[in-house]
Amino acid sequence: xxxxxxxxxxxxxxxxxxxxxxxxxxxxxxxxxxxxxxxxxxxxxxxxxxxxxxxxxxxxxxxxxxxxxxxxxxxxxxxxxxxxxxxxxxxxxxxxxxxxxxxxxxxxxxxxxxxxxxxxxxxxxxxxxxxxxxxxxxxxxxxxxxxxxxxxxxxxxxxxxxxxxxxxxxxxxxxxxxxxxxxxxxxxxxxxxxxxxxxxxxxxxxxxxxxxxxxxxxxxxxxxxxxxxxxxxxxxxxxxxxxxxxxxxxxxxxxxxx
Numbered sequence: 001x002x003x004x005x006x007x008x009x010x011x012x013x014x015x016x017x018x019x020x021x022x023x024x025x026x027x028x029x030x031x032x033x034x035x036x037x038x039x040x041x042x043x044x045x046x047x048x049x050x051x052x053x054x055x056x057x058x059x060x061x062x063x064x065x066x067x068x069x070x071x072x073x074x075x076x077x078x079x080x081x082x083x084x085x086x087x088x089x090x091x092x093x094x095x096x097x098x099x100x101x102x103x104x105x106x107x108x109x110x111x112x113x114x115x116x117x118x119x120x121x122x123x124x125x126x127x128x129x130x131x132x133x134x135x136x137x138x139x140x141x142x143x144x145x146x147x148x149x150x151x152x153x154x155x156x157x158x159x160x161x162x163x164x165x166x167x168x169x170x171x172x173x174x175x176x177x178x179x180x181x182x183x184x185x186x187x188x189x190x191x192x193x194x195x196x197x198x199x200x201x202x203x204x205x206x207x208x209x210x211x212x213x214x215x216x217x218x219x220x221x222x223x224x225x226x227x228x229x230x231x232x233x234x235x236x237x238x239x240x241x242x243x244x245x246x247x248x249x250x251x252x253x254x255x256x257x258x
Contacts, residue, residue, distance in 0.1 A: 025130050032093050036073045042066040045165045050209060051194040052161045054222050057081045065162045071095065072162060075155070083107050086144075090155050100127040100151040104144060127151055160211035160218065161194055168212050174235050175212070179253035188256065217242060 047063040049056050059080035066074040075090040084106045091099040104123035110116055123141035125148070127134055132152065164172050181187035189198040190205075196219050197205040208221045212232070219228040233250070234241035240253040 022135060025135055026128055029091075029093075029098050029128050029130075033091055033099055036066070036091055039066075039068075039073070042068050042073065045162065047158075047161060047165075047194065050207065050222055052158055052209075054225070057086075063158060063162070065166065067166055070167050072159075072166065075158065075162070077154075077158075083109075084144075088149075088151065088154075090151070096129075096132070097152060097155050098129050100129075100155075101125070102127075102149070102151075104141075160213065161209070164194065164210075164212045168214055171212055171214075171232075171235060174237065175240070178256035179240055180256045182252050182254050187251070188253075216245070 043066070045065050045067070047065075049060055049062070052063050053061065057079045059082065061077070061079045064076040064078075065072050066076075072095070073092055075092075077088040077090070079086045084104065086104050087102065089101040090097060091101075102123070102125040103121050105119060105121045108118040108120065110118065121141075123143045124139070125143070126136075126138040128136040129152070137148075175191045176193075178190045179188060186201060189196060191197075191210070194209055194211070196208040196210040198208070199205050206221065207223070208219045208228075210220070211218045215231060217230040217232055219230070221227070229245045230242040230251075231245055232240075232242050238255045240255075241250065242253075243250045
């Protein structure tokens with residue numbers, strides 16, 4: 001009997017301890033959330049449509065990242081469809097995802113001419129993370145989706161593109177413009193934003209998206225879903241030398257005039 005009582009007491013203590021730990025983690029996340037939204041001196045970078053996704057909604061999409069000293073604290077993803085907007089807010093602490101807030105809002109035409117659009121937020125989702133795992137998941141309303149989004153996976157896909165503009169801003173700026181292969185005049189491409197446009201013999205652009213991690217240029221073809229990887233050997237105002245990691249072939253480009 002005494003042993004049974006000890007087991008019950010131990011279970012109660014363990015359960016209570018876990019509950020307290022969970023609430024403490026939730027409170028820490030809420031504190032970080034409030035702090036981030038109170039900041040006035042964050043820098044902001046913007047990505048649009050093809051710069052970060054292949055799945056572009058009917059009315060377009062955008063990605064805003066708020067950062068300081070190269071560290072991202074908040075990312076806001078907005079997807080617009082006919083008379084509706086879906087927004088995902090990602091909150092970070094020490095470069096780790098800690099909270100996501102999603103809203104789905106419809107906008108109805110005004111009843112009278114000259115009136116305002118009627119805003120109706122019909123779905124809200126809150127996801128709390130600790131060490132990469134979900135510790136609380138809350139929903140209110142009905143989502144247009146059949147299943148919940150994998151925010152952690154989506155977040156990881158966006159980070160390389162944001163870091164290209166934020167952490168590697170100098171190299172990102174140097175890459176902008178038109179480049180011509182010094183050994184093959186038919187091989188040339190243009191980089192504009194995060195868009196990598198390589199032209200074929202008929203001067204038709206093959207549009208891809210790229211990211212840079214300080215050493216490697218990752219190129220993702222948005223039509224074929226193919227990926228290519230190049231090691232940057234040299235990058236200056238007028239010269240770009242890179243190596244295809246798959247074939248080992250080295251390409252040397254010079255900047256073309258505007």
